[in-house]
Amino acid sequence: MNRQPPLPPSERLDAEERALAASLPRVPGRAEPGADLDARILAAAQAALHPQPASRRPRRSWIAPTAVAASLMLALGLAWQLRPPPAPDAPAAAASADSAGPDAGGDAMMVQAIEAPPPPASVATVPESAQMKPAPPAAETPIAAGIAGANARQAAPAEPQPAAVPPPAPPAPPAPVAPVVADSPAPAAMSAGQIAAPARAQAPMMAKSAARSGDAARERAADNDAAQAQEAAAMAADASTLDTVAVGDDPGEDVPPATADSPEVRDAWLRRIGELLKQGKHDDAKASLAEFRRRYPDASLPPELRKLEH
C-alpha cells in the first residue's frame, strides 16, 4: 500500500524480528478506526480545501479609508504646526499679498483684522485701477514672496509681477497699539523709529496671516492708499520735526514695552524729554512733560526735568 522505496538489505527485518512481528498479539479492542471517524476526518480534509469566506469583510471595508484619512489629517496638522516662522519683513509680505489681486489668499484678511483700522467710507469708492496698483515692497521675504506669488498666479495671471520692478516703498501703516504713541498727545515728538517699531513688532503676526481673500486685499489696497495719502500730508506738515527727531532716535527702543504702565515706558518717555531738551526744543519737551505728568502724576522726575516742570 505504501509506495515508499524498499528498505536496504541491512535495514530489513531479520528472521528473529520477523518471527516476533508475526507473533505480536492482536491489539486489544477494535483494530481499525470506525466509519464515523473516517467520515469526520475526510470531511475535515475536504472542508480545509474550501474555507468559508470571511464574514467580516464588510466590517473591514471602512478601516483602510478611515486609516488613510486619519493619517492625512495627522500629517497635515503636523505640517501646519511645523511650518517655518515668517521672516521679520512681514509687512512687506502682507503688502505683496495685497498686490496679488482681488482673489488673493485669506491671510490678508487676518492682517487687516489685526492691524488695520476700519476703512473710511470713502475708501469703498476707490477705483479698481488704484486698488490693483502693484504693492511696493513685494518679495522682500522669500516665503512671503512665494505665497504672494502663488496667490497672484492663481488669482490674476494676466497681472505682471510687481516684484520684478520694485516700486518706491510706501510709508509704514499706522501703528495702532504702540504704548507710547497711544498715550502721547505730541506726535511730533515721536521719532520715525518709534512709529515703525510697533509695526515691526507686529511683523510675525502679519506675515502669518498674509493674503487671505480678494475682498480683503481690495480693501487693504484702498486702505493703504488712504494711509499713504494721510502719511504724506503729515510728513509734509511735520517734515522738519521728523527730520530732526529722527537724528536722536535710539535703536534700543524699538522693542515696545510689555504694558503702557511699565517702568520702561516711563523711563523711555523721560529719556525722550531729556533728548528734546538737549536739542533745544523746550516747548516740545515741556508739552511732553505735561502729558507725562498727567499720565503719571506720582512719578518722580530727574532734577533737570523738575526745573522744566516749574
Place this chain on the structure above:
Amino acid sequence: MDGLDASDEALMLAYAAGDAGAFEQLYARHRGKLYRYLLRQLRDNALADECFQDVWQRVISARAGWTNSAKSADAGFATWLYTIAHHRLGDHWRSLKHRPSAPADADERTARLADPDTPERVLSEFERRRQLQLALDDLPEEQREVLLLRLEQELTLEEIGDITGVGRETVKSRLRYAMDKLRSRLPA
C-alpha cells in the same frame, strides 16, 4: 491524480494543491497502521480515536507547510506522519504523568488463563501471544515504541530516530534492549 502508483509525497503535494481525492488515497494507505500503532500504545479505543483524529487534523492543517519542509528535509510522509503521532502520544503521557495503565480487561484475561507452571501445560499459540503481550507491557515506553515502529511499521533506524527525536545509535540500543527482554520472557 492516479493514486495507485503515486507516492505518499506526491499525494500529499496534490492534496496541498487542492486535490481532495489525493488525501482520501493517502488516508486509506495509512489509517490502519497508524490506528494500530496508537492503539498498542494507548490500549484504549476511545483514546486511540481521539489521538488518531488529532494526528490527521494536524496533517490537514500543516499541508502547505509540509510541502516546503518535506523538500528541504527530504523526509518521507510516513516519517512525518508518525512523528506527529509520536508527539501526540508524548502530550498524552505528559498529561497523565504516569505510565499507561493496564487494559480494562486485563484481570479477566488473566483469570481465563491456565497456570503456566502446571507440568501438563502445553504452550499454545495463544499462550505465546499472551507472554509477548506481557513482555511488551513491561517494556519502558521508549523501548516499546521503538520496537513497535520497527516490527509493525518496518521503519528503518534512521526513520525511527527522526520520529522519536533521537539518534540512530540510541534507536539501535533501545531496540536491542527490547529484543533481549522479549527473548527472556518467551519460551525457547
